Amino acid sequence: MTLRNYVIRRLILIIPTFFLISAIVFTLIHLAPGDPVMVMVSRHGLPQATQDRIREELGLNEPVPVQYAIWVGKLLRGDFGFSYVTGRNVLEWISNKVPATVELILIAEIISIIIAVTLGVIAAVKHYSLTDAVCSVTALVGYSAPSFWIAVIAILVFSMMLKWLPPSGMYTVGVIWGSPLDAFVDHLKHLIMPTSILVLGWTAYLFRMVRSSMLDVLNQDFIMTARAKGVKERVVIYKHALRNALLPVITYLGFSIGFLLGGAAVIENIFDWPGLGEFIVMVASNRDYPALMGITMIISLMVLIANLCADVTYAFVDPRIRYD
Amino acid sequence: MVKRSRKESEGETEEVYEPSKATRLYIVWKKLKRSELAVFGLGIIIFAILMAALAPILAPYSPYYMDRSLRPPSMEHPFGTEAGGRDVLSMVMYGAQISLYVGFGAVALELAIGLTIGMIAGYFGGIIDEVLMRVTDVIITLPELPLLIVTVTFFETRSVHIMVLVMGIVGWPFICRVTRSEFLTLRESTYVEAARSIGASNRRIIFSHILPNLFSTLIVLATMDIPWYIFYEATLTFLGFGSSEYSWGVLLEKGYLLFIGPERPMYWWIVTFPGIALFLTSLGFNLFGDGLRDALDVTSSGR
Numbered sequence: 001m002t003l004r005n006y007v008i009r010r011l012i013l014i015i016p017t018f019f020l021i022s023a024i025v026f027t028l029i030h031l032a033p034g035d036p037v038m039v040m041v042s043r044h045g046l047p048q049a050t051q052d053r054i055r056e057e058l059g060l061n062e063p064v065p066v067q068y069a070i071w072v073g074k075l076l077r078g079d080f081g082f083s084y085v086t087g088r089n090v091l092e093w094i095s096n097k098v099p100a101t102v103e104l105i106l107i108a109e110i111i112s113i114i115i116a117v118t119l120g121v122i123a124a125v126k127h128y129s130l131t132d133a134v135c136s137v138t139a140l141v142g143y144s145a146p147s148f149w150i151a152v153i154a155i156l157v158f159s160m161m162l163k164w165l166p167p168s169g170m171y172t173v174g175v176i177w178g179s180p181l182d183a184f185v186d187h188l189k190h191l192i193m194p195t196s197i198l199v200l201g202w203t204a205y206l207f208r209m210v211r212s213s214m215l216d217v218l219n220q221d222f223i224m225t226a227r228a229k230g231v232k233e234r235v236v237i238y239k240h241a242l243r244n245a246l247l248p249v250i251t252y253l254g255f256s257i258g259f260l261l262g263g264a265a266v267i268e269n270i271f272d273w274p275g276l277g278e279f280i281v282m283v284a285s286n287r288d289y290p291a292l293m294g295i296t297m298i299i300s301l302m303v304l305i306a307n308l309c310a311d312v313t314y315a316f317v318d319p320r321i322r323y324d
Numbered sequence: 325m326v327k328r329s330r331k332e333s334e335g336e337t338e339e340v341y342e343p344s345k346a347t348r349l350y351i352v353w354k355k356l357k358r359s360e361l362a363v364f365g366l367g368i369i370i371f372a373i374l375m376a377a378l379a380p381i382l383a384p385y386s387p388y389y390m391d392r393s394l395r396p397p398s399m400e401h402p403f404g405t406e407a408g409g410r411d412v413l414s415m416v417m418y419g420a421q422i423s424l425y426v427g428f429g430a431v432a433l434e435l436a437i438g439l440t441i442g443m444i445a446g447y448f449g450g451i452i453d454e455v456l457m458r459v460t461d462v463i464i465t466l467p468e469l470p471l472l473i474v475t476v477t478f479f480e481t482r483s484v485h486i487m488v489l490v491m492g493i494v495g496w497p498f499i500c501r502v503t504r505s506e507f508l509t510l511r512e513s514t515y516v517e518a519a520r521s522i523g524a525s526n527r528r529i530i531f532s533h534i535l536p537n538l539f540s541t542l543i544v545l546a547t548m549d550i551p552w553y554i555f556y557e558a559t560l561t562f563l564g565f566g567s568s569e570y571s572w573g574v575l576l577e578k579g580y581l582l583f584i585g586p587e588r589p590m591y592w593w594i595v596t597f598p599g600i601a602l603f604l605t606s607l608g609f610n611l612f613g614d615g616l617r618d619a620l621d622v623t624s625s626g627r
Contacts, residue, residue, distance in 0.1 A: 020462050028478055140614075144607040146555050148562055149599035152580050156592055160583065167583070255465075262469035266559055270580070280470055281563050284477040296474050303465050 006315050010308055021300045022075065025293055026068050075297065081290035083283075090294040094279065098298075100170065101268070101275030105260045107191065108198035113253075116203045117246070120210025124218060124245075125237055135207065142204030148266045151197050155270070158193065166190050168272035194271045198263050202256060209252055214245040247318050254310025258303045355619035362615020368608025372601075376420035383414040387570040394582075397593050404593035406578050412594060415570040416601050422571040423554045423605060426488055430553035431546045433492025438499025439542075445500070446507025447530060457504065464497040472556055473565065482567035487560060491553050502541060510534045540620035547613035551606035558602055572598035 055061055059070050074081065080090035123132040159167035166172060172186050217223065218241055226236045265277035272278070276295065283291040356362050375382070384401075385391075390409035397404045403412035441460070445453040463471075475490045476482075510516060511534070519533050560566055561573025568574055579594030616622075 016458070017462055020458060021466075024459075024462070025474075028475065140610060141607065144551065144610050145603050146558060146599070146606070148559055149576060149595070149602060152576060152583075152595045153599065155583060156590070156595065160590060258465065258467035262467040265469050265473065266563065269563060277470075280473055284473045285564060287477055292474060292477065296470070299470055300466055303467060307465055 003312075003316060007312055010311060014304060014308065017304060018301070019072070021304075022072050022297065023068070025296050025300075026071060029289055029293055030064060030067075071293075080294040080297075083288050083291045085283075085286045085288045085291075090291050093291065094276070094294055094298055097274060097276050097279045100273055101261070101264055101277060104191075104194055104198065104264055104268070104273060104275060105257065108195050108202060108260055109253075109256060111195070111199045112202040112206055112256075115199070116206035116210050117249075120207050121214055121237070121242060121245075123207075123211045124214035127215060127218075136211070139204040139207045142200050143208070145200075147197050147201045147263055148270060150200065151193070151267055151270045154193050154197065165193055167193075168270075170273060190271075194267045194273055197267055198260060201263055202260060205259070206249070206252065206256070209249055210245065213248050214241060217241045217245045247314065250310055250314045250317070252310075253313075254303075254307035257306035261299060261302070352619050356615050359615040359618065361611045362619070365608045365611025365613075365615065368604055369612055372420055372424060372605050372608065375417050376424050379414075379417040379421060383411075383417045385411040385414040387411075387415050387418040389414070394591055403597045404591075406575065406594050407582060408578075410570070412575065412597055415575055416572065416598050418570050419572040419575065419598060420601065420605075422484055422568050423557060423602070426484060426491070426557040427550040427554040427609075429488040430491035430495060430556075431549050433488060434495040434499055434549065435542065435546060437492055438496035439503050441496065442500040442503025443507060443530060443535075446504035447511060447526070447534075449508075449511075453504070456500075460497040460500050463494070464501065468494060468552075469556065469559065472560060473563070476560060476565050482565065484557070484566075484568050484571075487557055487566065491556060495549065495553070499542065499545060502545065503538060506538050506541065507534060510537060541622050544613060544617045544620060544622045547609055547616055551609040554602065554605060554609075572602050576602075 059067055062070070078091060080094070082088065083090055083093065086093075119135050123135045126132050155167045158165045166189055170187060170190050171183065172190075223236060223241055226240050227233075231240070261277070264273075264275060265280055267273065268275045268277035269281050276299065280292075280295050280299070283295060356366075387410060389411065391401070391405055391411065393405060393407050393409040395401055395405045401411050401413065403416065405411055406415070441456055445456040445460075471494050472490055475494055476487065479486045479490070516529055516533055519529055524533070557566070557571065558573035558576065561568065561571055562577045562580070564577070566573055575598040576595055579591060579598075582591050582594065
């Protein structure tokens, strides 16, 4: 199978997955006690006639499968409906939140990869050395520490005691009227804590993957052959071993978007970072169902696409997978 | 066949060394003991369980008893008091009950759901397998924490039990996938074929021939999952989706909320101690899980 056919097949597979996810989300919402109109009533106190009219407008009198079909039809046309609480267009609202989260996640991802791969390779090559032990124990500690607790402690230490870094937000109020350089530095200061905490958790995880994958490869016969041929150790490690060791790690990069989005849900709330994570907690607390369904679909799609990209990259670098 | 019958006729019986259950446990323990970190992890777990179990006896106060609020650590209140005047040490000790209940409860539930679905998919195969695995594939890719947040909002009432239920509902796919793949392999193995040929029922094959082989893998996965569920409970509570009165997440939330204010005085003790408890418990399970994986020689990786 050529790479192009593989990509096309994977793209086609996204369609049933999308319907499956939308069905799961829809079912969950419909299993929820109380109908959406009651949520609005408890919020705004509407007369019976208005309630009936809204039920009619939202199509809540139709049978459930019809409601599902209508909802999916609207989704496909980019109509995610309107928030029950603020009345805003859900898709527009969510798209305002995407850049902040993408910035956070991308920076965290890049830094994590650099640190994890470097340290993972060193730890595996110097297996059982002091460096290996220190890195592994640190990773285990980073892996075991709850990120939201680290965030809270970081605010306590760096914002409240030392007053080095701002505790919340993306910018200091009013900074955009100053010079662009000041605004940029100010933004960087706001970025340091949230990204470092995401990096800590994800690096610890990724490091363990890289290290064990590298160890597996270094024990294989072709490495011994290369060494026996007299290939330089550096070439053996970087050209023969690392290339193969990174293959399974690629799969984890797709998975990492989900991991980082989960982390962002907490970190954004603590640092008042106006992204998707803050959004999902807010709309969930308000039981704002259209917004909640919208954000669930968007996050699912993001994860699906990330996984697709990871799989395609994998197929690109490792042709064996295409003949599966 | 011929050879064997000849042996039997000569009255020779082949002696096969088959260690008893107790011996096998002892072998695992001996391997586990070699790793100091794993033993240390086990020590932390036992300590946490004791703290939870003995909280009513050992805790200096009831988790509801209110004294003067926001006292820093002192002889009277070693970990200080929170905004409502409750003793932080006592709340941390009682909080261990909730965390461990959620950890073990959620893992038990995910094992129950994952095993059942994985068994059905792996043993019977066909169209059932196809449908179940597609659903599993989808749920497994979705990020767990946002999924938990979404699912927990569908329940009108908020309680720890609901949280455990939600974690079970969200967490089963990984167990399911492992169970299924092991069943697929073992279903075709010669000894299962042998069992089937002498007329063993499906139930007997599943429960006495295949399931025991899954034991070590599942135990390792379960141990590694417990700290995640403890985290998730604390995180969800911290984000305001909980209802318990004294879990570690509650203390962290209350302590954090004190940060938001014009003066921001330093009430560090309220967030520090429950966080350390959370961290140590999770470290304990992770160390023990790592050791157990090596001791039981399980190759499949955690999530």
